[in-house]
Amino acid sequence: MASYVINILPFSSPTCPLHSEPKKPSNLHFLGNSLCQQPVNLTSCKSQIQPVLAAINVEEKVEGEIGKEKPKFRWVEIGPNIPEEQKQAISQLPFKMTKRCKALMRQIICFNDKKGSLPGLLSAWVKIMKPRRKDWLSILKELNKMEHPLYLEVAEIALLEESFEANVRDYTKIIHFYGMNNQLEEAERTRLAMEERGFVSDQVTLTAMIHMYSKAGNLTLAEETFEELKLLGQPLDRRSYGSMIMAYIRAGMPEKGEMILREMDAQEIRAGSEVYKALLRAYSIVGDADGAQRVFDAIQLAGIPPDDRTCAVLLNAYGMAGQSQNAYATFENMWRAGIEPSDRCVALVLAAYEKENKLIQALDFLMGLEREKLIIGKEASEVLAEWFGRLGVVKEVELVLREYATGCETDLGSAGQSACDRFSVLLRRRIFHIRLRGALLTSEANLHWVAGTVLPASISE
Incomplete structure (x- = not known):
């Protein structure tokens, strides 16, 4: 039909005359070269051919759009002819998982690009199975447990589904996941998408961002986010403070981390033991014995009982600072407190004596250990x-x-x-x-x- 119209158009006699004003190009250029070379204004023409041309135009546009559209996912139940690895994964699905969830899990486990798109698969599942939020959560929990490569993509698609009933915490989990893998741009993009959809970043979300920036070594963004966190006007919890302390520790600034620790003490908020020990190690590594002793005292005031590893970190600080007498005193104190010193603790005291060339005192120290029947190990002997x-x-x-x-x-x-x-x-x-x-x-x-x-x-x- 299209070729027929092109051939007869130059010889047809329209019932209305052509306009004398400047000719405008027709919207039929894609029909053939003859029309493209000589544009004709047909807007006011009442020829019987016009409806036919319009129909052709619309039809070809629709066909073009259909041609570009991705093929929809066709839901076909998984049969027995699948690889053994996939069979094993399917057999390990939780017994109490609902049938609708197992149906989707089987599809995801056996999914490949030839079957269609993942959004198409999830859309088909929603249309057929009518899932609720708990079904989505069950799917995501299992994918995360399996460490499935499609976990994150499924989670992001779920955020857009009405049946998922997404909230701020769902976005925060994805942000935290990206942060654990040092994918800063993806985490920031997820937060931006969350706020564009009307959700406001809360304390948990901002804490996750601080933790992410801290791990990435971006102290500036961590500080900016911490200030943003304070502007919420809500009391900060130990996780929020702890994330910022760790950011300063990773940046080699334990003094600023200790300042936040004092701020927490003023509000009677106790940091986690891992934060105290990380701060203690930060001082010990650089040989700051005074700072290490302050943190060690804070650990005891916080009700965290020190062990031989914690004492070893303090001993290392005194050894690096060349304070063998304080190292020996610390060793004696831990012994009196009922903490059995490890061979590493003995080695650190000997190293402190070595730093000050006190061999005689070191031998006296070893004789004292012999009287207490403490066995000298390989590290101290070396x-x-x-x-x-x-x-x-x-x-x-x-x-x-x-x-x-x-x-x-x-x-x-x-x-x-x-x-x-x-x-x-x-x-x-x-x-x-x-x-x-x-x-x-x-x-x-x-x-x-x-x-x-x-x-x-x-x-x-």
């Missing part, structure tokens, strides 16, 4: 072995080791034991400490090191 090597007194140590290894083969084990293993056994013997100490003091190579050291009047058992 600290001593490396220390002796740097002092150049390895020969003296080897002499004492050889002397006692001969008479202690049963305790020392095989001849192939390492020096650290032999240290571990021999350092438990008080007589070994005394002989080793005497060997070091009489060594000419070590006389310059012990000069000026105040020695005890006598050395005896």
Whole structure:
């Protein structure tokens, strides 16, 4: 029909004359080159051909739109001829899951692009099964549990479905998910979409944003969001404060984090133990013994009982600061408090003595441990072995080791034991400490090191 119209149009005699004013291009250019080259104004023409042309125009536009439209999803029940992996996943679906939810889960597990689009699948499910909010939540919970790659896409599509009855918390969960995966742009886009749909960011949403910015190392955005959080006019909870403290810790600014901790104490809000310990580690890493001690005291005031790991972090701070006396005092305090020190704690005290070149005090410390029947482990032995090597007194140590290894083969084990293993056994013997100490003091190579050291009047058992 279209080609017929094109051929007869130049020879037809319309009942109305053509306008003499400037010709306007016709909306029929797509019909053929002959019309495109000589535009004709047919707006006021009452030819019998006009309805036919209009019909062709509309028909071809509709056909073009249909051609561009994505094929709709065709709901077909999943049969037995599927891969074993998919069968296994389907068999593990919860027994109490409703039939409508299991029907969708089977489709999602076996979904591929050839079957259509995911929005089409969910739209078909909504139309056929008429789900309610609890059905959507059941689907999302199971997809999250399975760590299914389509979880997030299904969740975002669900937000737009009326039957899902989306609220602020649903958007917050997606924002938090993006934040956990450091997908800042997607999280910000989700928050923007939430606010465009009339939802207001609340304390939980903004806290999730702060946590995300903190993990990404973007302190500026974290601070801006924290100020926005304060403008809500609601009392902040421990999570909101804790997220900002962690942001300062990750930015290498524990002092500002401690200021927020004091602000929390003023409002009688206790931070989580993980926040206290993270702040303690931040001070310990840089060797700020005063800051570490303040946080350690705050931990106890908050009612969090310290353990050997917490004490080890404080010992490390004193060791890095070169305060061996305070390190030893901390060790004694934890011992009196009933906290059994680990081998790492012993090693940290020895490292603190090493930093100040206090070998005699270190040996006295080891003798005290022997009296308390505390076993010296590999880490503490390695600290001593490396220390002796740097002092150049390895020969003296080897002499004492050889002397006692001969008479202690049963305790020392095989001849192939390492020096650290032999240290571990021999350092438990008080007589070994005394002989080793005497060997070091009489060594000419070590006389310059012990000069000026105040020695005890006598050395005896």
